[in-house]
Amino acid sequence: MNDLIKFKSPSLKYLHIAIIILGSIFISLSAFHSNLWFDESYSVGIANHSFKDIWIIGGSDVHPVFYYCVLHILNLIFGNNILVFRIFSMVCTALLGIIGFTHIRKDFGEKVGLIFSFLVFFFPVNLVYSGEIRMYSLAMLLVTLTAIYAYRIYKKMDKNNHTNVNIKNWFIFAVCSLASAYTHYYALMASGLINLFLLVSLIVHCIKHREDTKFSKSGYSKGFTTVQLLFRDKNIIAFVVSAIVQILLYIPWLLSLLTQMGQVSKGFWIGVHFPDTLIELFTFQFTGNLGGSNYVSTPIAIIWSLIVTVYMFVLYFKDKFFKSNSSERNKENMKPAILALWLFFGIALAACLVSLIIWRPIIYARYMLCVMGLFVFFLAFSMAKKGFKYINFIICTISMLMCLFININFINTNYDESNSKPISFVEEDIKDNDIILLNNYLNGFVIAVNFPENSTYFYDKENWNCEKAYKAFSNDFKTVYNLDFLESFSGRIWIMNDDLLRQIQDTYNATLIKHESFSTQYKNNEYSISLIELKK
Numbered sequence: 001m002n003d004l005i006k007f008k009s010p011s012l013k014y015l016h017i018a019i020i021i022l023g024s025i026f027i028s029l030s031a032f033h034s035n036l037w038f039d040e041s042y043s044v045g046i047a048n049h050s051f052k053d054i055w056i057i058g059g060s061d062v063h064p065v066f067y068y069c070v071l072h073i074l075n076l077i078f079g080n081n082i083l084v085f086r087i088f089s090m091v092c093t094a095l096l097g098i099i100g101f102t103h104i105r106k107d108f109g110e111k112v113g114l115i116f117s118f119l120v121f122f123f124p125v126n127l128v129y130s131g132e133i134r135m136y137s138l139a140m141l142l143v144t145l146t147a148i149y150a151y152r153i154y155k156k157m158d159k160n161n162h163t164n165v166n167i168k169n170w171f172i173f174a175v176c177s178l179a180s181a182y183t184h185y186y187a188l189m190a191s192g193l194i195n196l197f198l199l200v201s202l203i204v205h206c207i208k209h210r211e212d213t214k215f216s217k218s219g220y221s222k223g224f225t226t227v228q229l230l231f232r233d234k235n236i237i238a239f240v241v242s243a244i245v246q247i248l249l250y251i252p253w254l255l256s257l258l259t260q261m262g263q264v265s266k267g268f269w270i271g272v273h274f275p276d277t278l279i280e281l282f283t284f285q286f287t288g289n290l291g292g293s294n295y296v297s298t299p300i301a302i303i304w305s306l307i308v309t310v311y312m313f314v315l316y317f318k319d320k321f322f323k324s325n326s327s328e329r330n331k332e333n334m335k336p337a338i339l340a341l342w343l344f345f346g347i348a349l350a351a352c353l354v355s356l357i358i359w360r361p362i363i364y365a366r367y368m369l370c371v372m373g374l375f376v377f378f379l380a381f382s383m384a385k386k387g388f389k390y391i392n393f394i395i396c397t398i399s400m401l402m403c404l405f406i407n408i409n410f411i412n413t414n415y416d417e418s419n420s421k422p423i424s425f426v427e428e429d430i431k432d433n434d435i436i437l438l439n440n441y442l443n444g445f446v447i448a449v450n451f452p453e454n455s456t457y458f459y460d461k462e463n464w465n466c467e468k469a470y471k472a473f474s475n476d477f478k479t480v481y482n483l484d485f486l487e488s489f490s491g492r493i494w495i496m497n498d499d500l501l502r503q504i505q506d507t508y509n510a511t512l513i514k515h516e517s518f519s520t521q522y523k524n525n526e527y528s529i530s531l532i533e534l535k536k
Helices: 011-030 040-045 053-060 064-079 082-108 110-122 125-127 134-155 167-181 185-208 215-218 226-232 234-266 274-289 298-316 326-334 335-358 364-385 387-414 417-427 443-449 469-473 484-488 500-506
Strands: 435-438 456-457 477-480 493-494 512-519 526-534
Touching: 011 082, 011 387, 040 053, 040 082, 040 443, 040 469, 053 167, 053 456, 053 469, 064 082, 064 134, 082 110, 082 134, 082 326, 110 125, 110 364, 110 387, 125 226, 125 274, 125 364, 134 167, 134 185, 134 335, 134 364, 167 185, 167 234, 167 443, 185 234, 185 335, 185 364, 274 364, 298 364, 298 387, 335 364, 364 469, 417 443, 417 512, 417 526, 435 443, 443 469, 443 526, 456 469, 469 477, 493 500, 500 512, 500 526
Parallel strands: 435 456, 435 493, 456 477
Antiparallel strands: 493 526, 512 526
16 A cells, blocks of 8 residues: 555555455445345335336336346345345445456556555445445446546547547446446436546547647548547547437436426425535545434544545645655646546536526435545545555554444344344234335334235325335335225234324224334334224
C-alpha cells in the first residue's frame, strides 16, 4: 500500500489474492441467516412471481426490475431460498473486490488494485450492505464495470489510427450500462453520466489528434469538416450504435419510470430535514449509519468521516501543497481518480436537480451505494499514487478494526435465537385456510412473505397508494381500504398489530386463540402477532 511494506511485485500479487480470499470469508461470516426486514421482504416476495408479473408489479415500485429478475432466476433454480438471495448480494460484493485484481490492478497498477480490493471488503459501509437482499451491491458492481470499460475504450484508442474498435470492450460496456439502468435509478443516472463523459472524451480526442502526422497522411482527416471527421471515427460510430441500442432497449421501461415519477410527485416517502439529512448523507458514505441504525456511534462516525475527507482533500491538492517538478505529470496521472470523484458527486447533484424538478426529495444516502465503487476507486487511487505510507496504514487499519467491530455485532445479532421466534410462533399453528391481515405496521410484511401460500389482506387505512406495488408480497395479496369484508368472513385470521386487533375485537365477534409480542435482535424489529377466529 504505497510503500507501506516493500513487497516485490510477485509478493504483492499474492497479498492481493489473500486479501480477496480473507475479505470474501470476512463478509460472509454474518450472512448465513434467514432474517428479513421490510425492504428485504419485498425482494423475497417479488422473486416468487413470474417475469411478466415482476415487470408489472415493479412498474409500481420505486426501483427498476433487473435485480428482481435475477432473484427470480435464483428462485427457479434453488426455490424461494432466503439464504441463496443473501449470498447473491455477498457474491456481488466479492466480485467487486475481485475486480480490483482482474481489472484495476491491470489498468492502474498493483497498489491501486490492492487498496481498492481491501477497501471493498474492509470499508464499513460496504460491509454493512454486502449481505442485504437488495439491489445495491449488484448496482455497485455494474456501475463500476461500466466506468472501467468506458475508460478502457478511451485508453485503447490509437491516436494515430482511429479505425481501431475493440468490440469486446464496447459490448461489455453497453451491457453493463443497460443493466445498471435497469437495476436502480441512481445507477441509471450513473450510466448516463458515464456515457456522456465517454462521448465528450471521444470527441475531444478525435478533434485533438486530427492533425497528427500519420492521421493526416492517411487522408483520414484531409478535406473533412469537424462534423464529417467525427462521423467517420469508428469509435464514435460505435458509441452512437451503443447508445441507440441502450435507449431502444430501455424505452419499454420509460413508461413505468414516468408513472413512478408521477406517483413520487404526489407524495414520496423520503423526507429531507436539514441539517440532519446532510450529516447523515455525509457519514453514511463512511460508516453505513442510516436512520436509527448506527453501526458506529455518531461521534466516532463524524470524526472518522472527517478524517478520511480531510485526507482525501490533502491528496487531491497535494501537488499544490507540495511543489515538485512532476506536478503536471501527477496531475495528468490523477485524471482517472478525478473523473471517478466527479461522477460520484455528479450523481448527488443530479438527484438534487431531479428533486427540484418534481418538487419532491429523491436524495437518499443509501441510494449513493450504487456509485460507491467509484468513491472507493478514488480513495484507493489517491492513496496508492499520492498517499503518505503511514497515514495509509492508519486509515486502512482503523477501517478494518471498525469493520471487525461491526461484523462481531452482526454475528451476535443476526444469529440471535430471538430472530426466529416470530416465524416459529406462526409456523407452529398456521393452516392452509388462515388469512393474514396487515396494516401500515411494516414488520407484519416480514411475516406475510414467509407464508406466501396464505391469502394476505393489507388494510391500507392511511391510503399509501401502493396497491399494485404490494402485490409483490404474496401470490394472493389483496389491499382493502376498510374492514367490511370481515362481516361475511368466517375463519381464522393472523393479525400483525395490537391496534388492529383491538379494532376487530371491538367490532366483530372475534375469539382470541393466542397472542404474543416479540423483540428481535435483527434490525431491532418488534412484532405483535395474534391469532383470532371469526364465526358467523
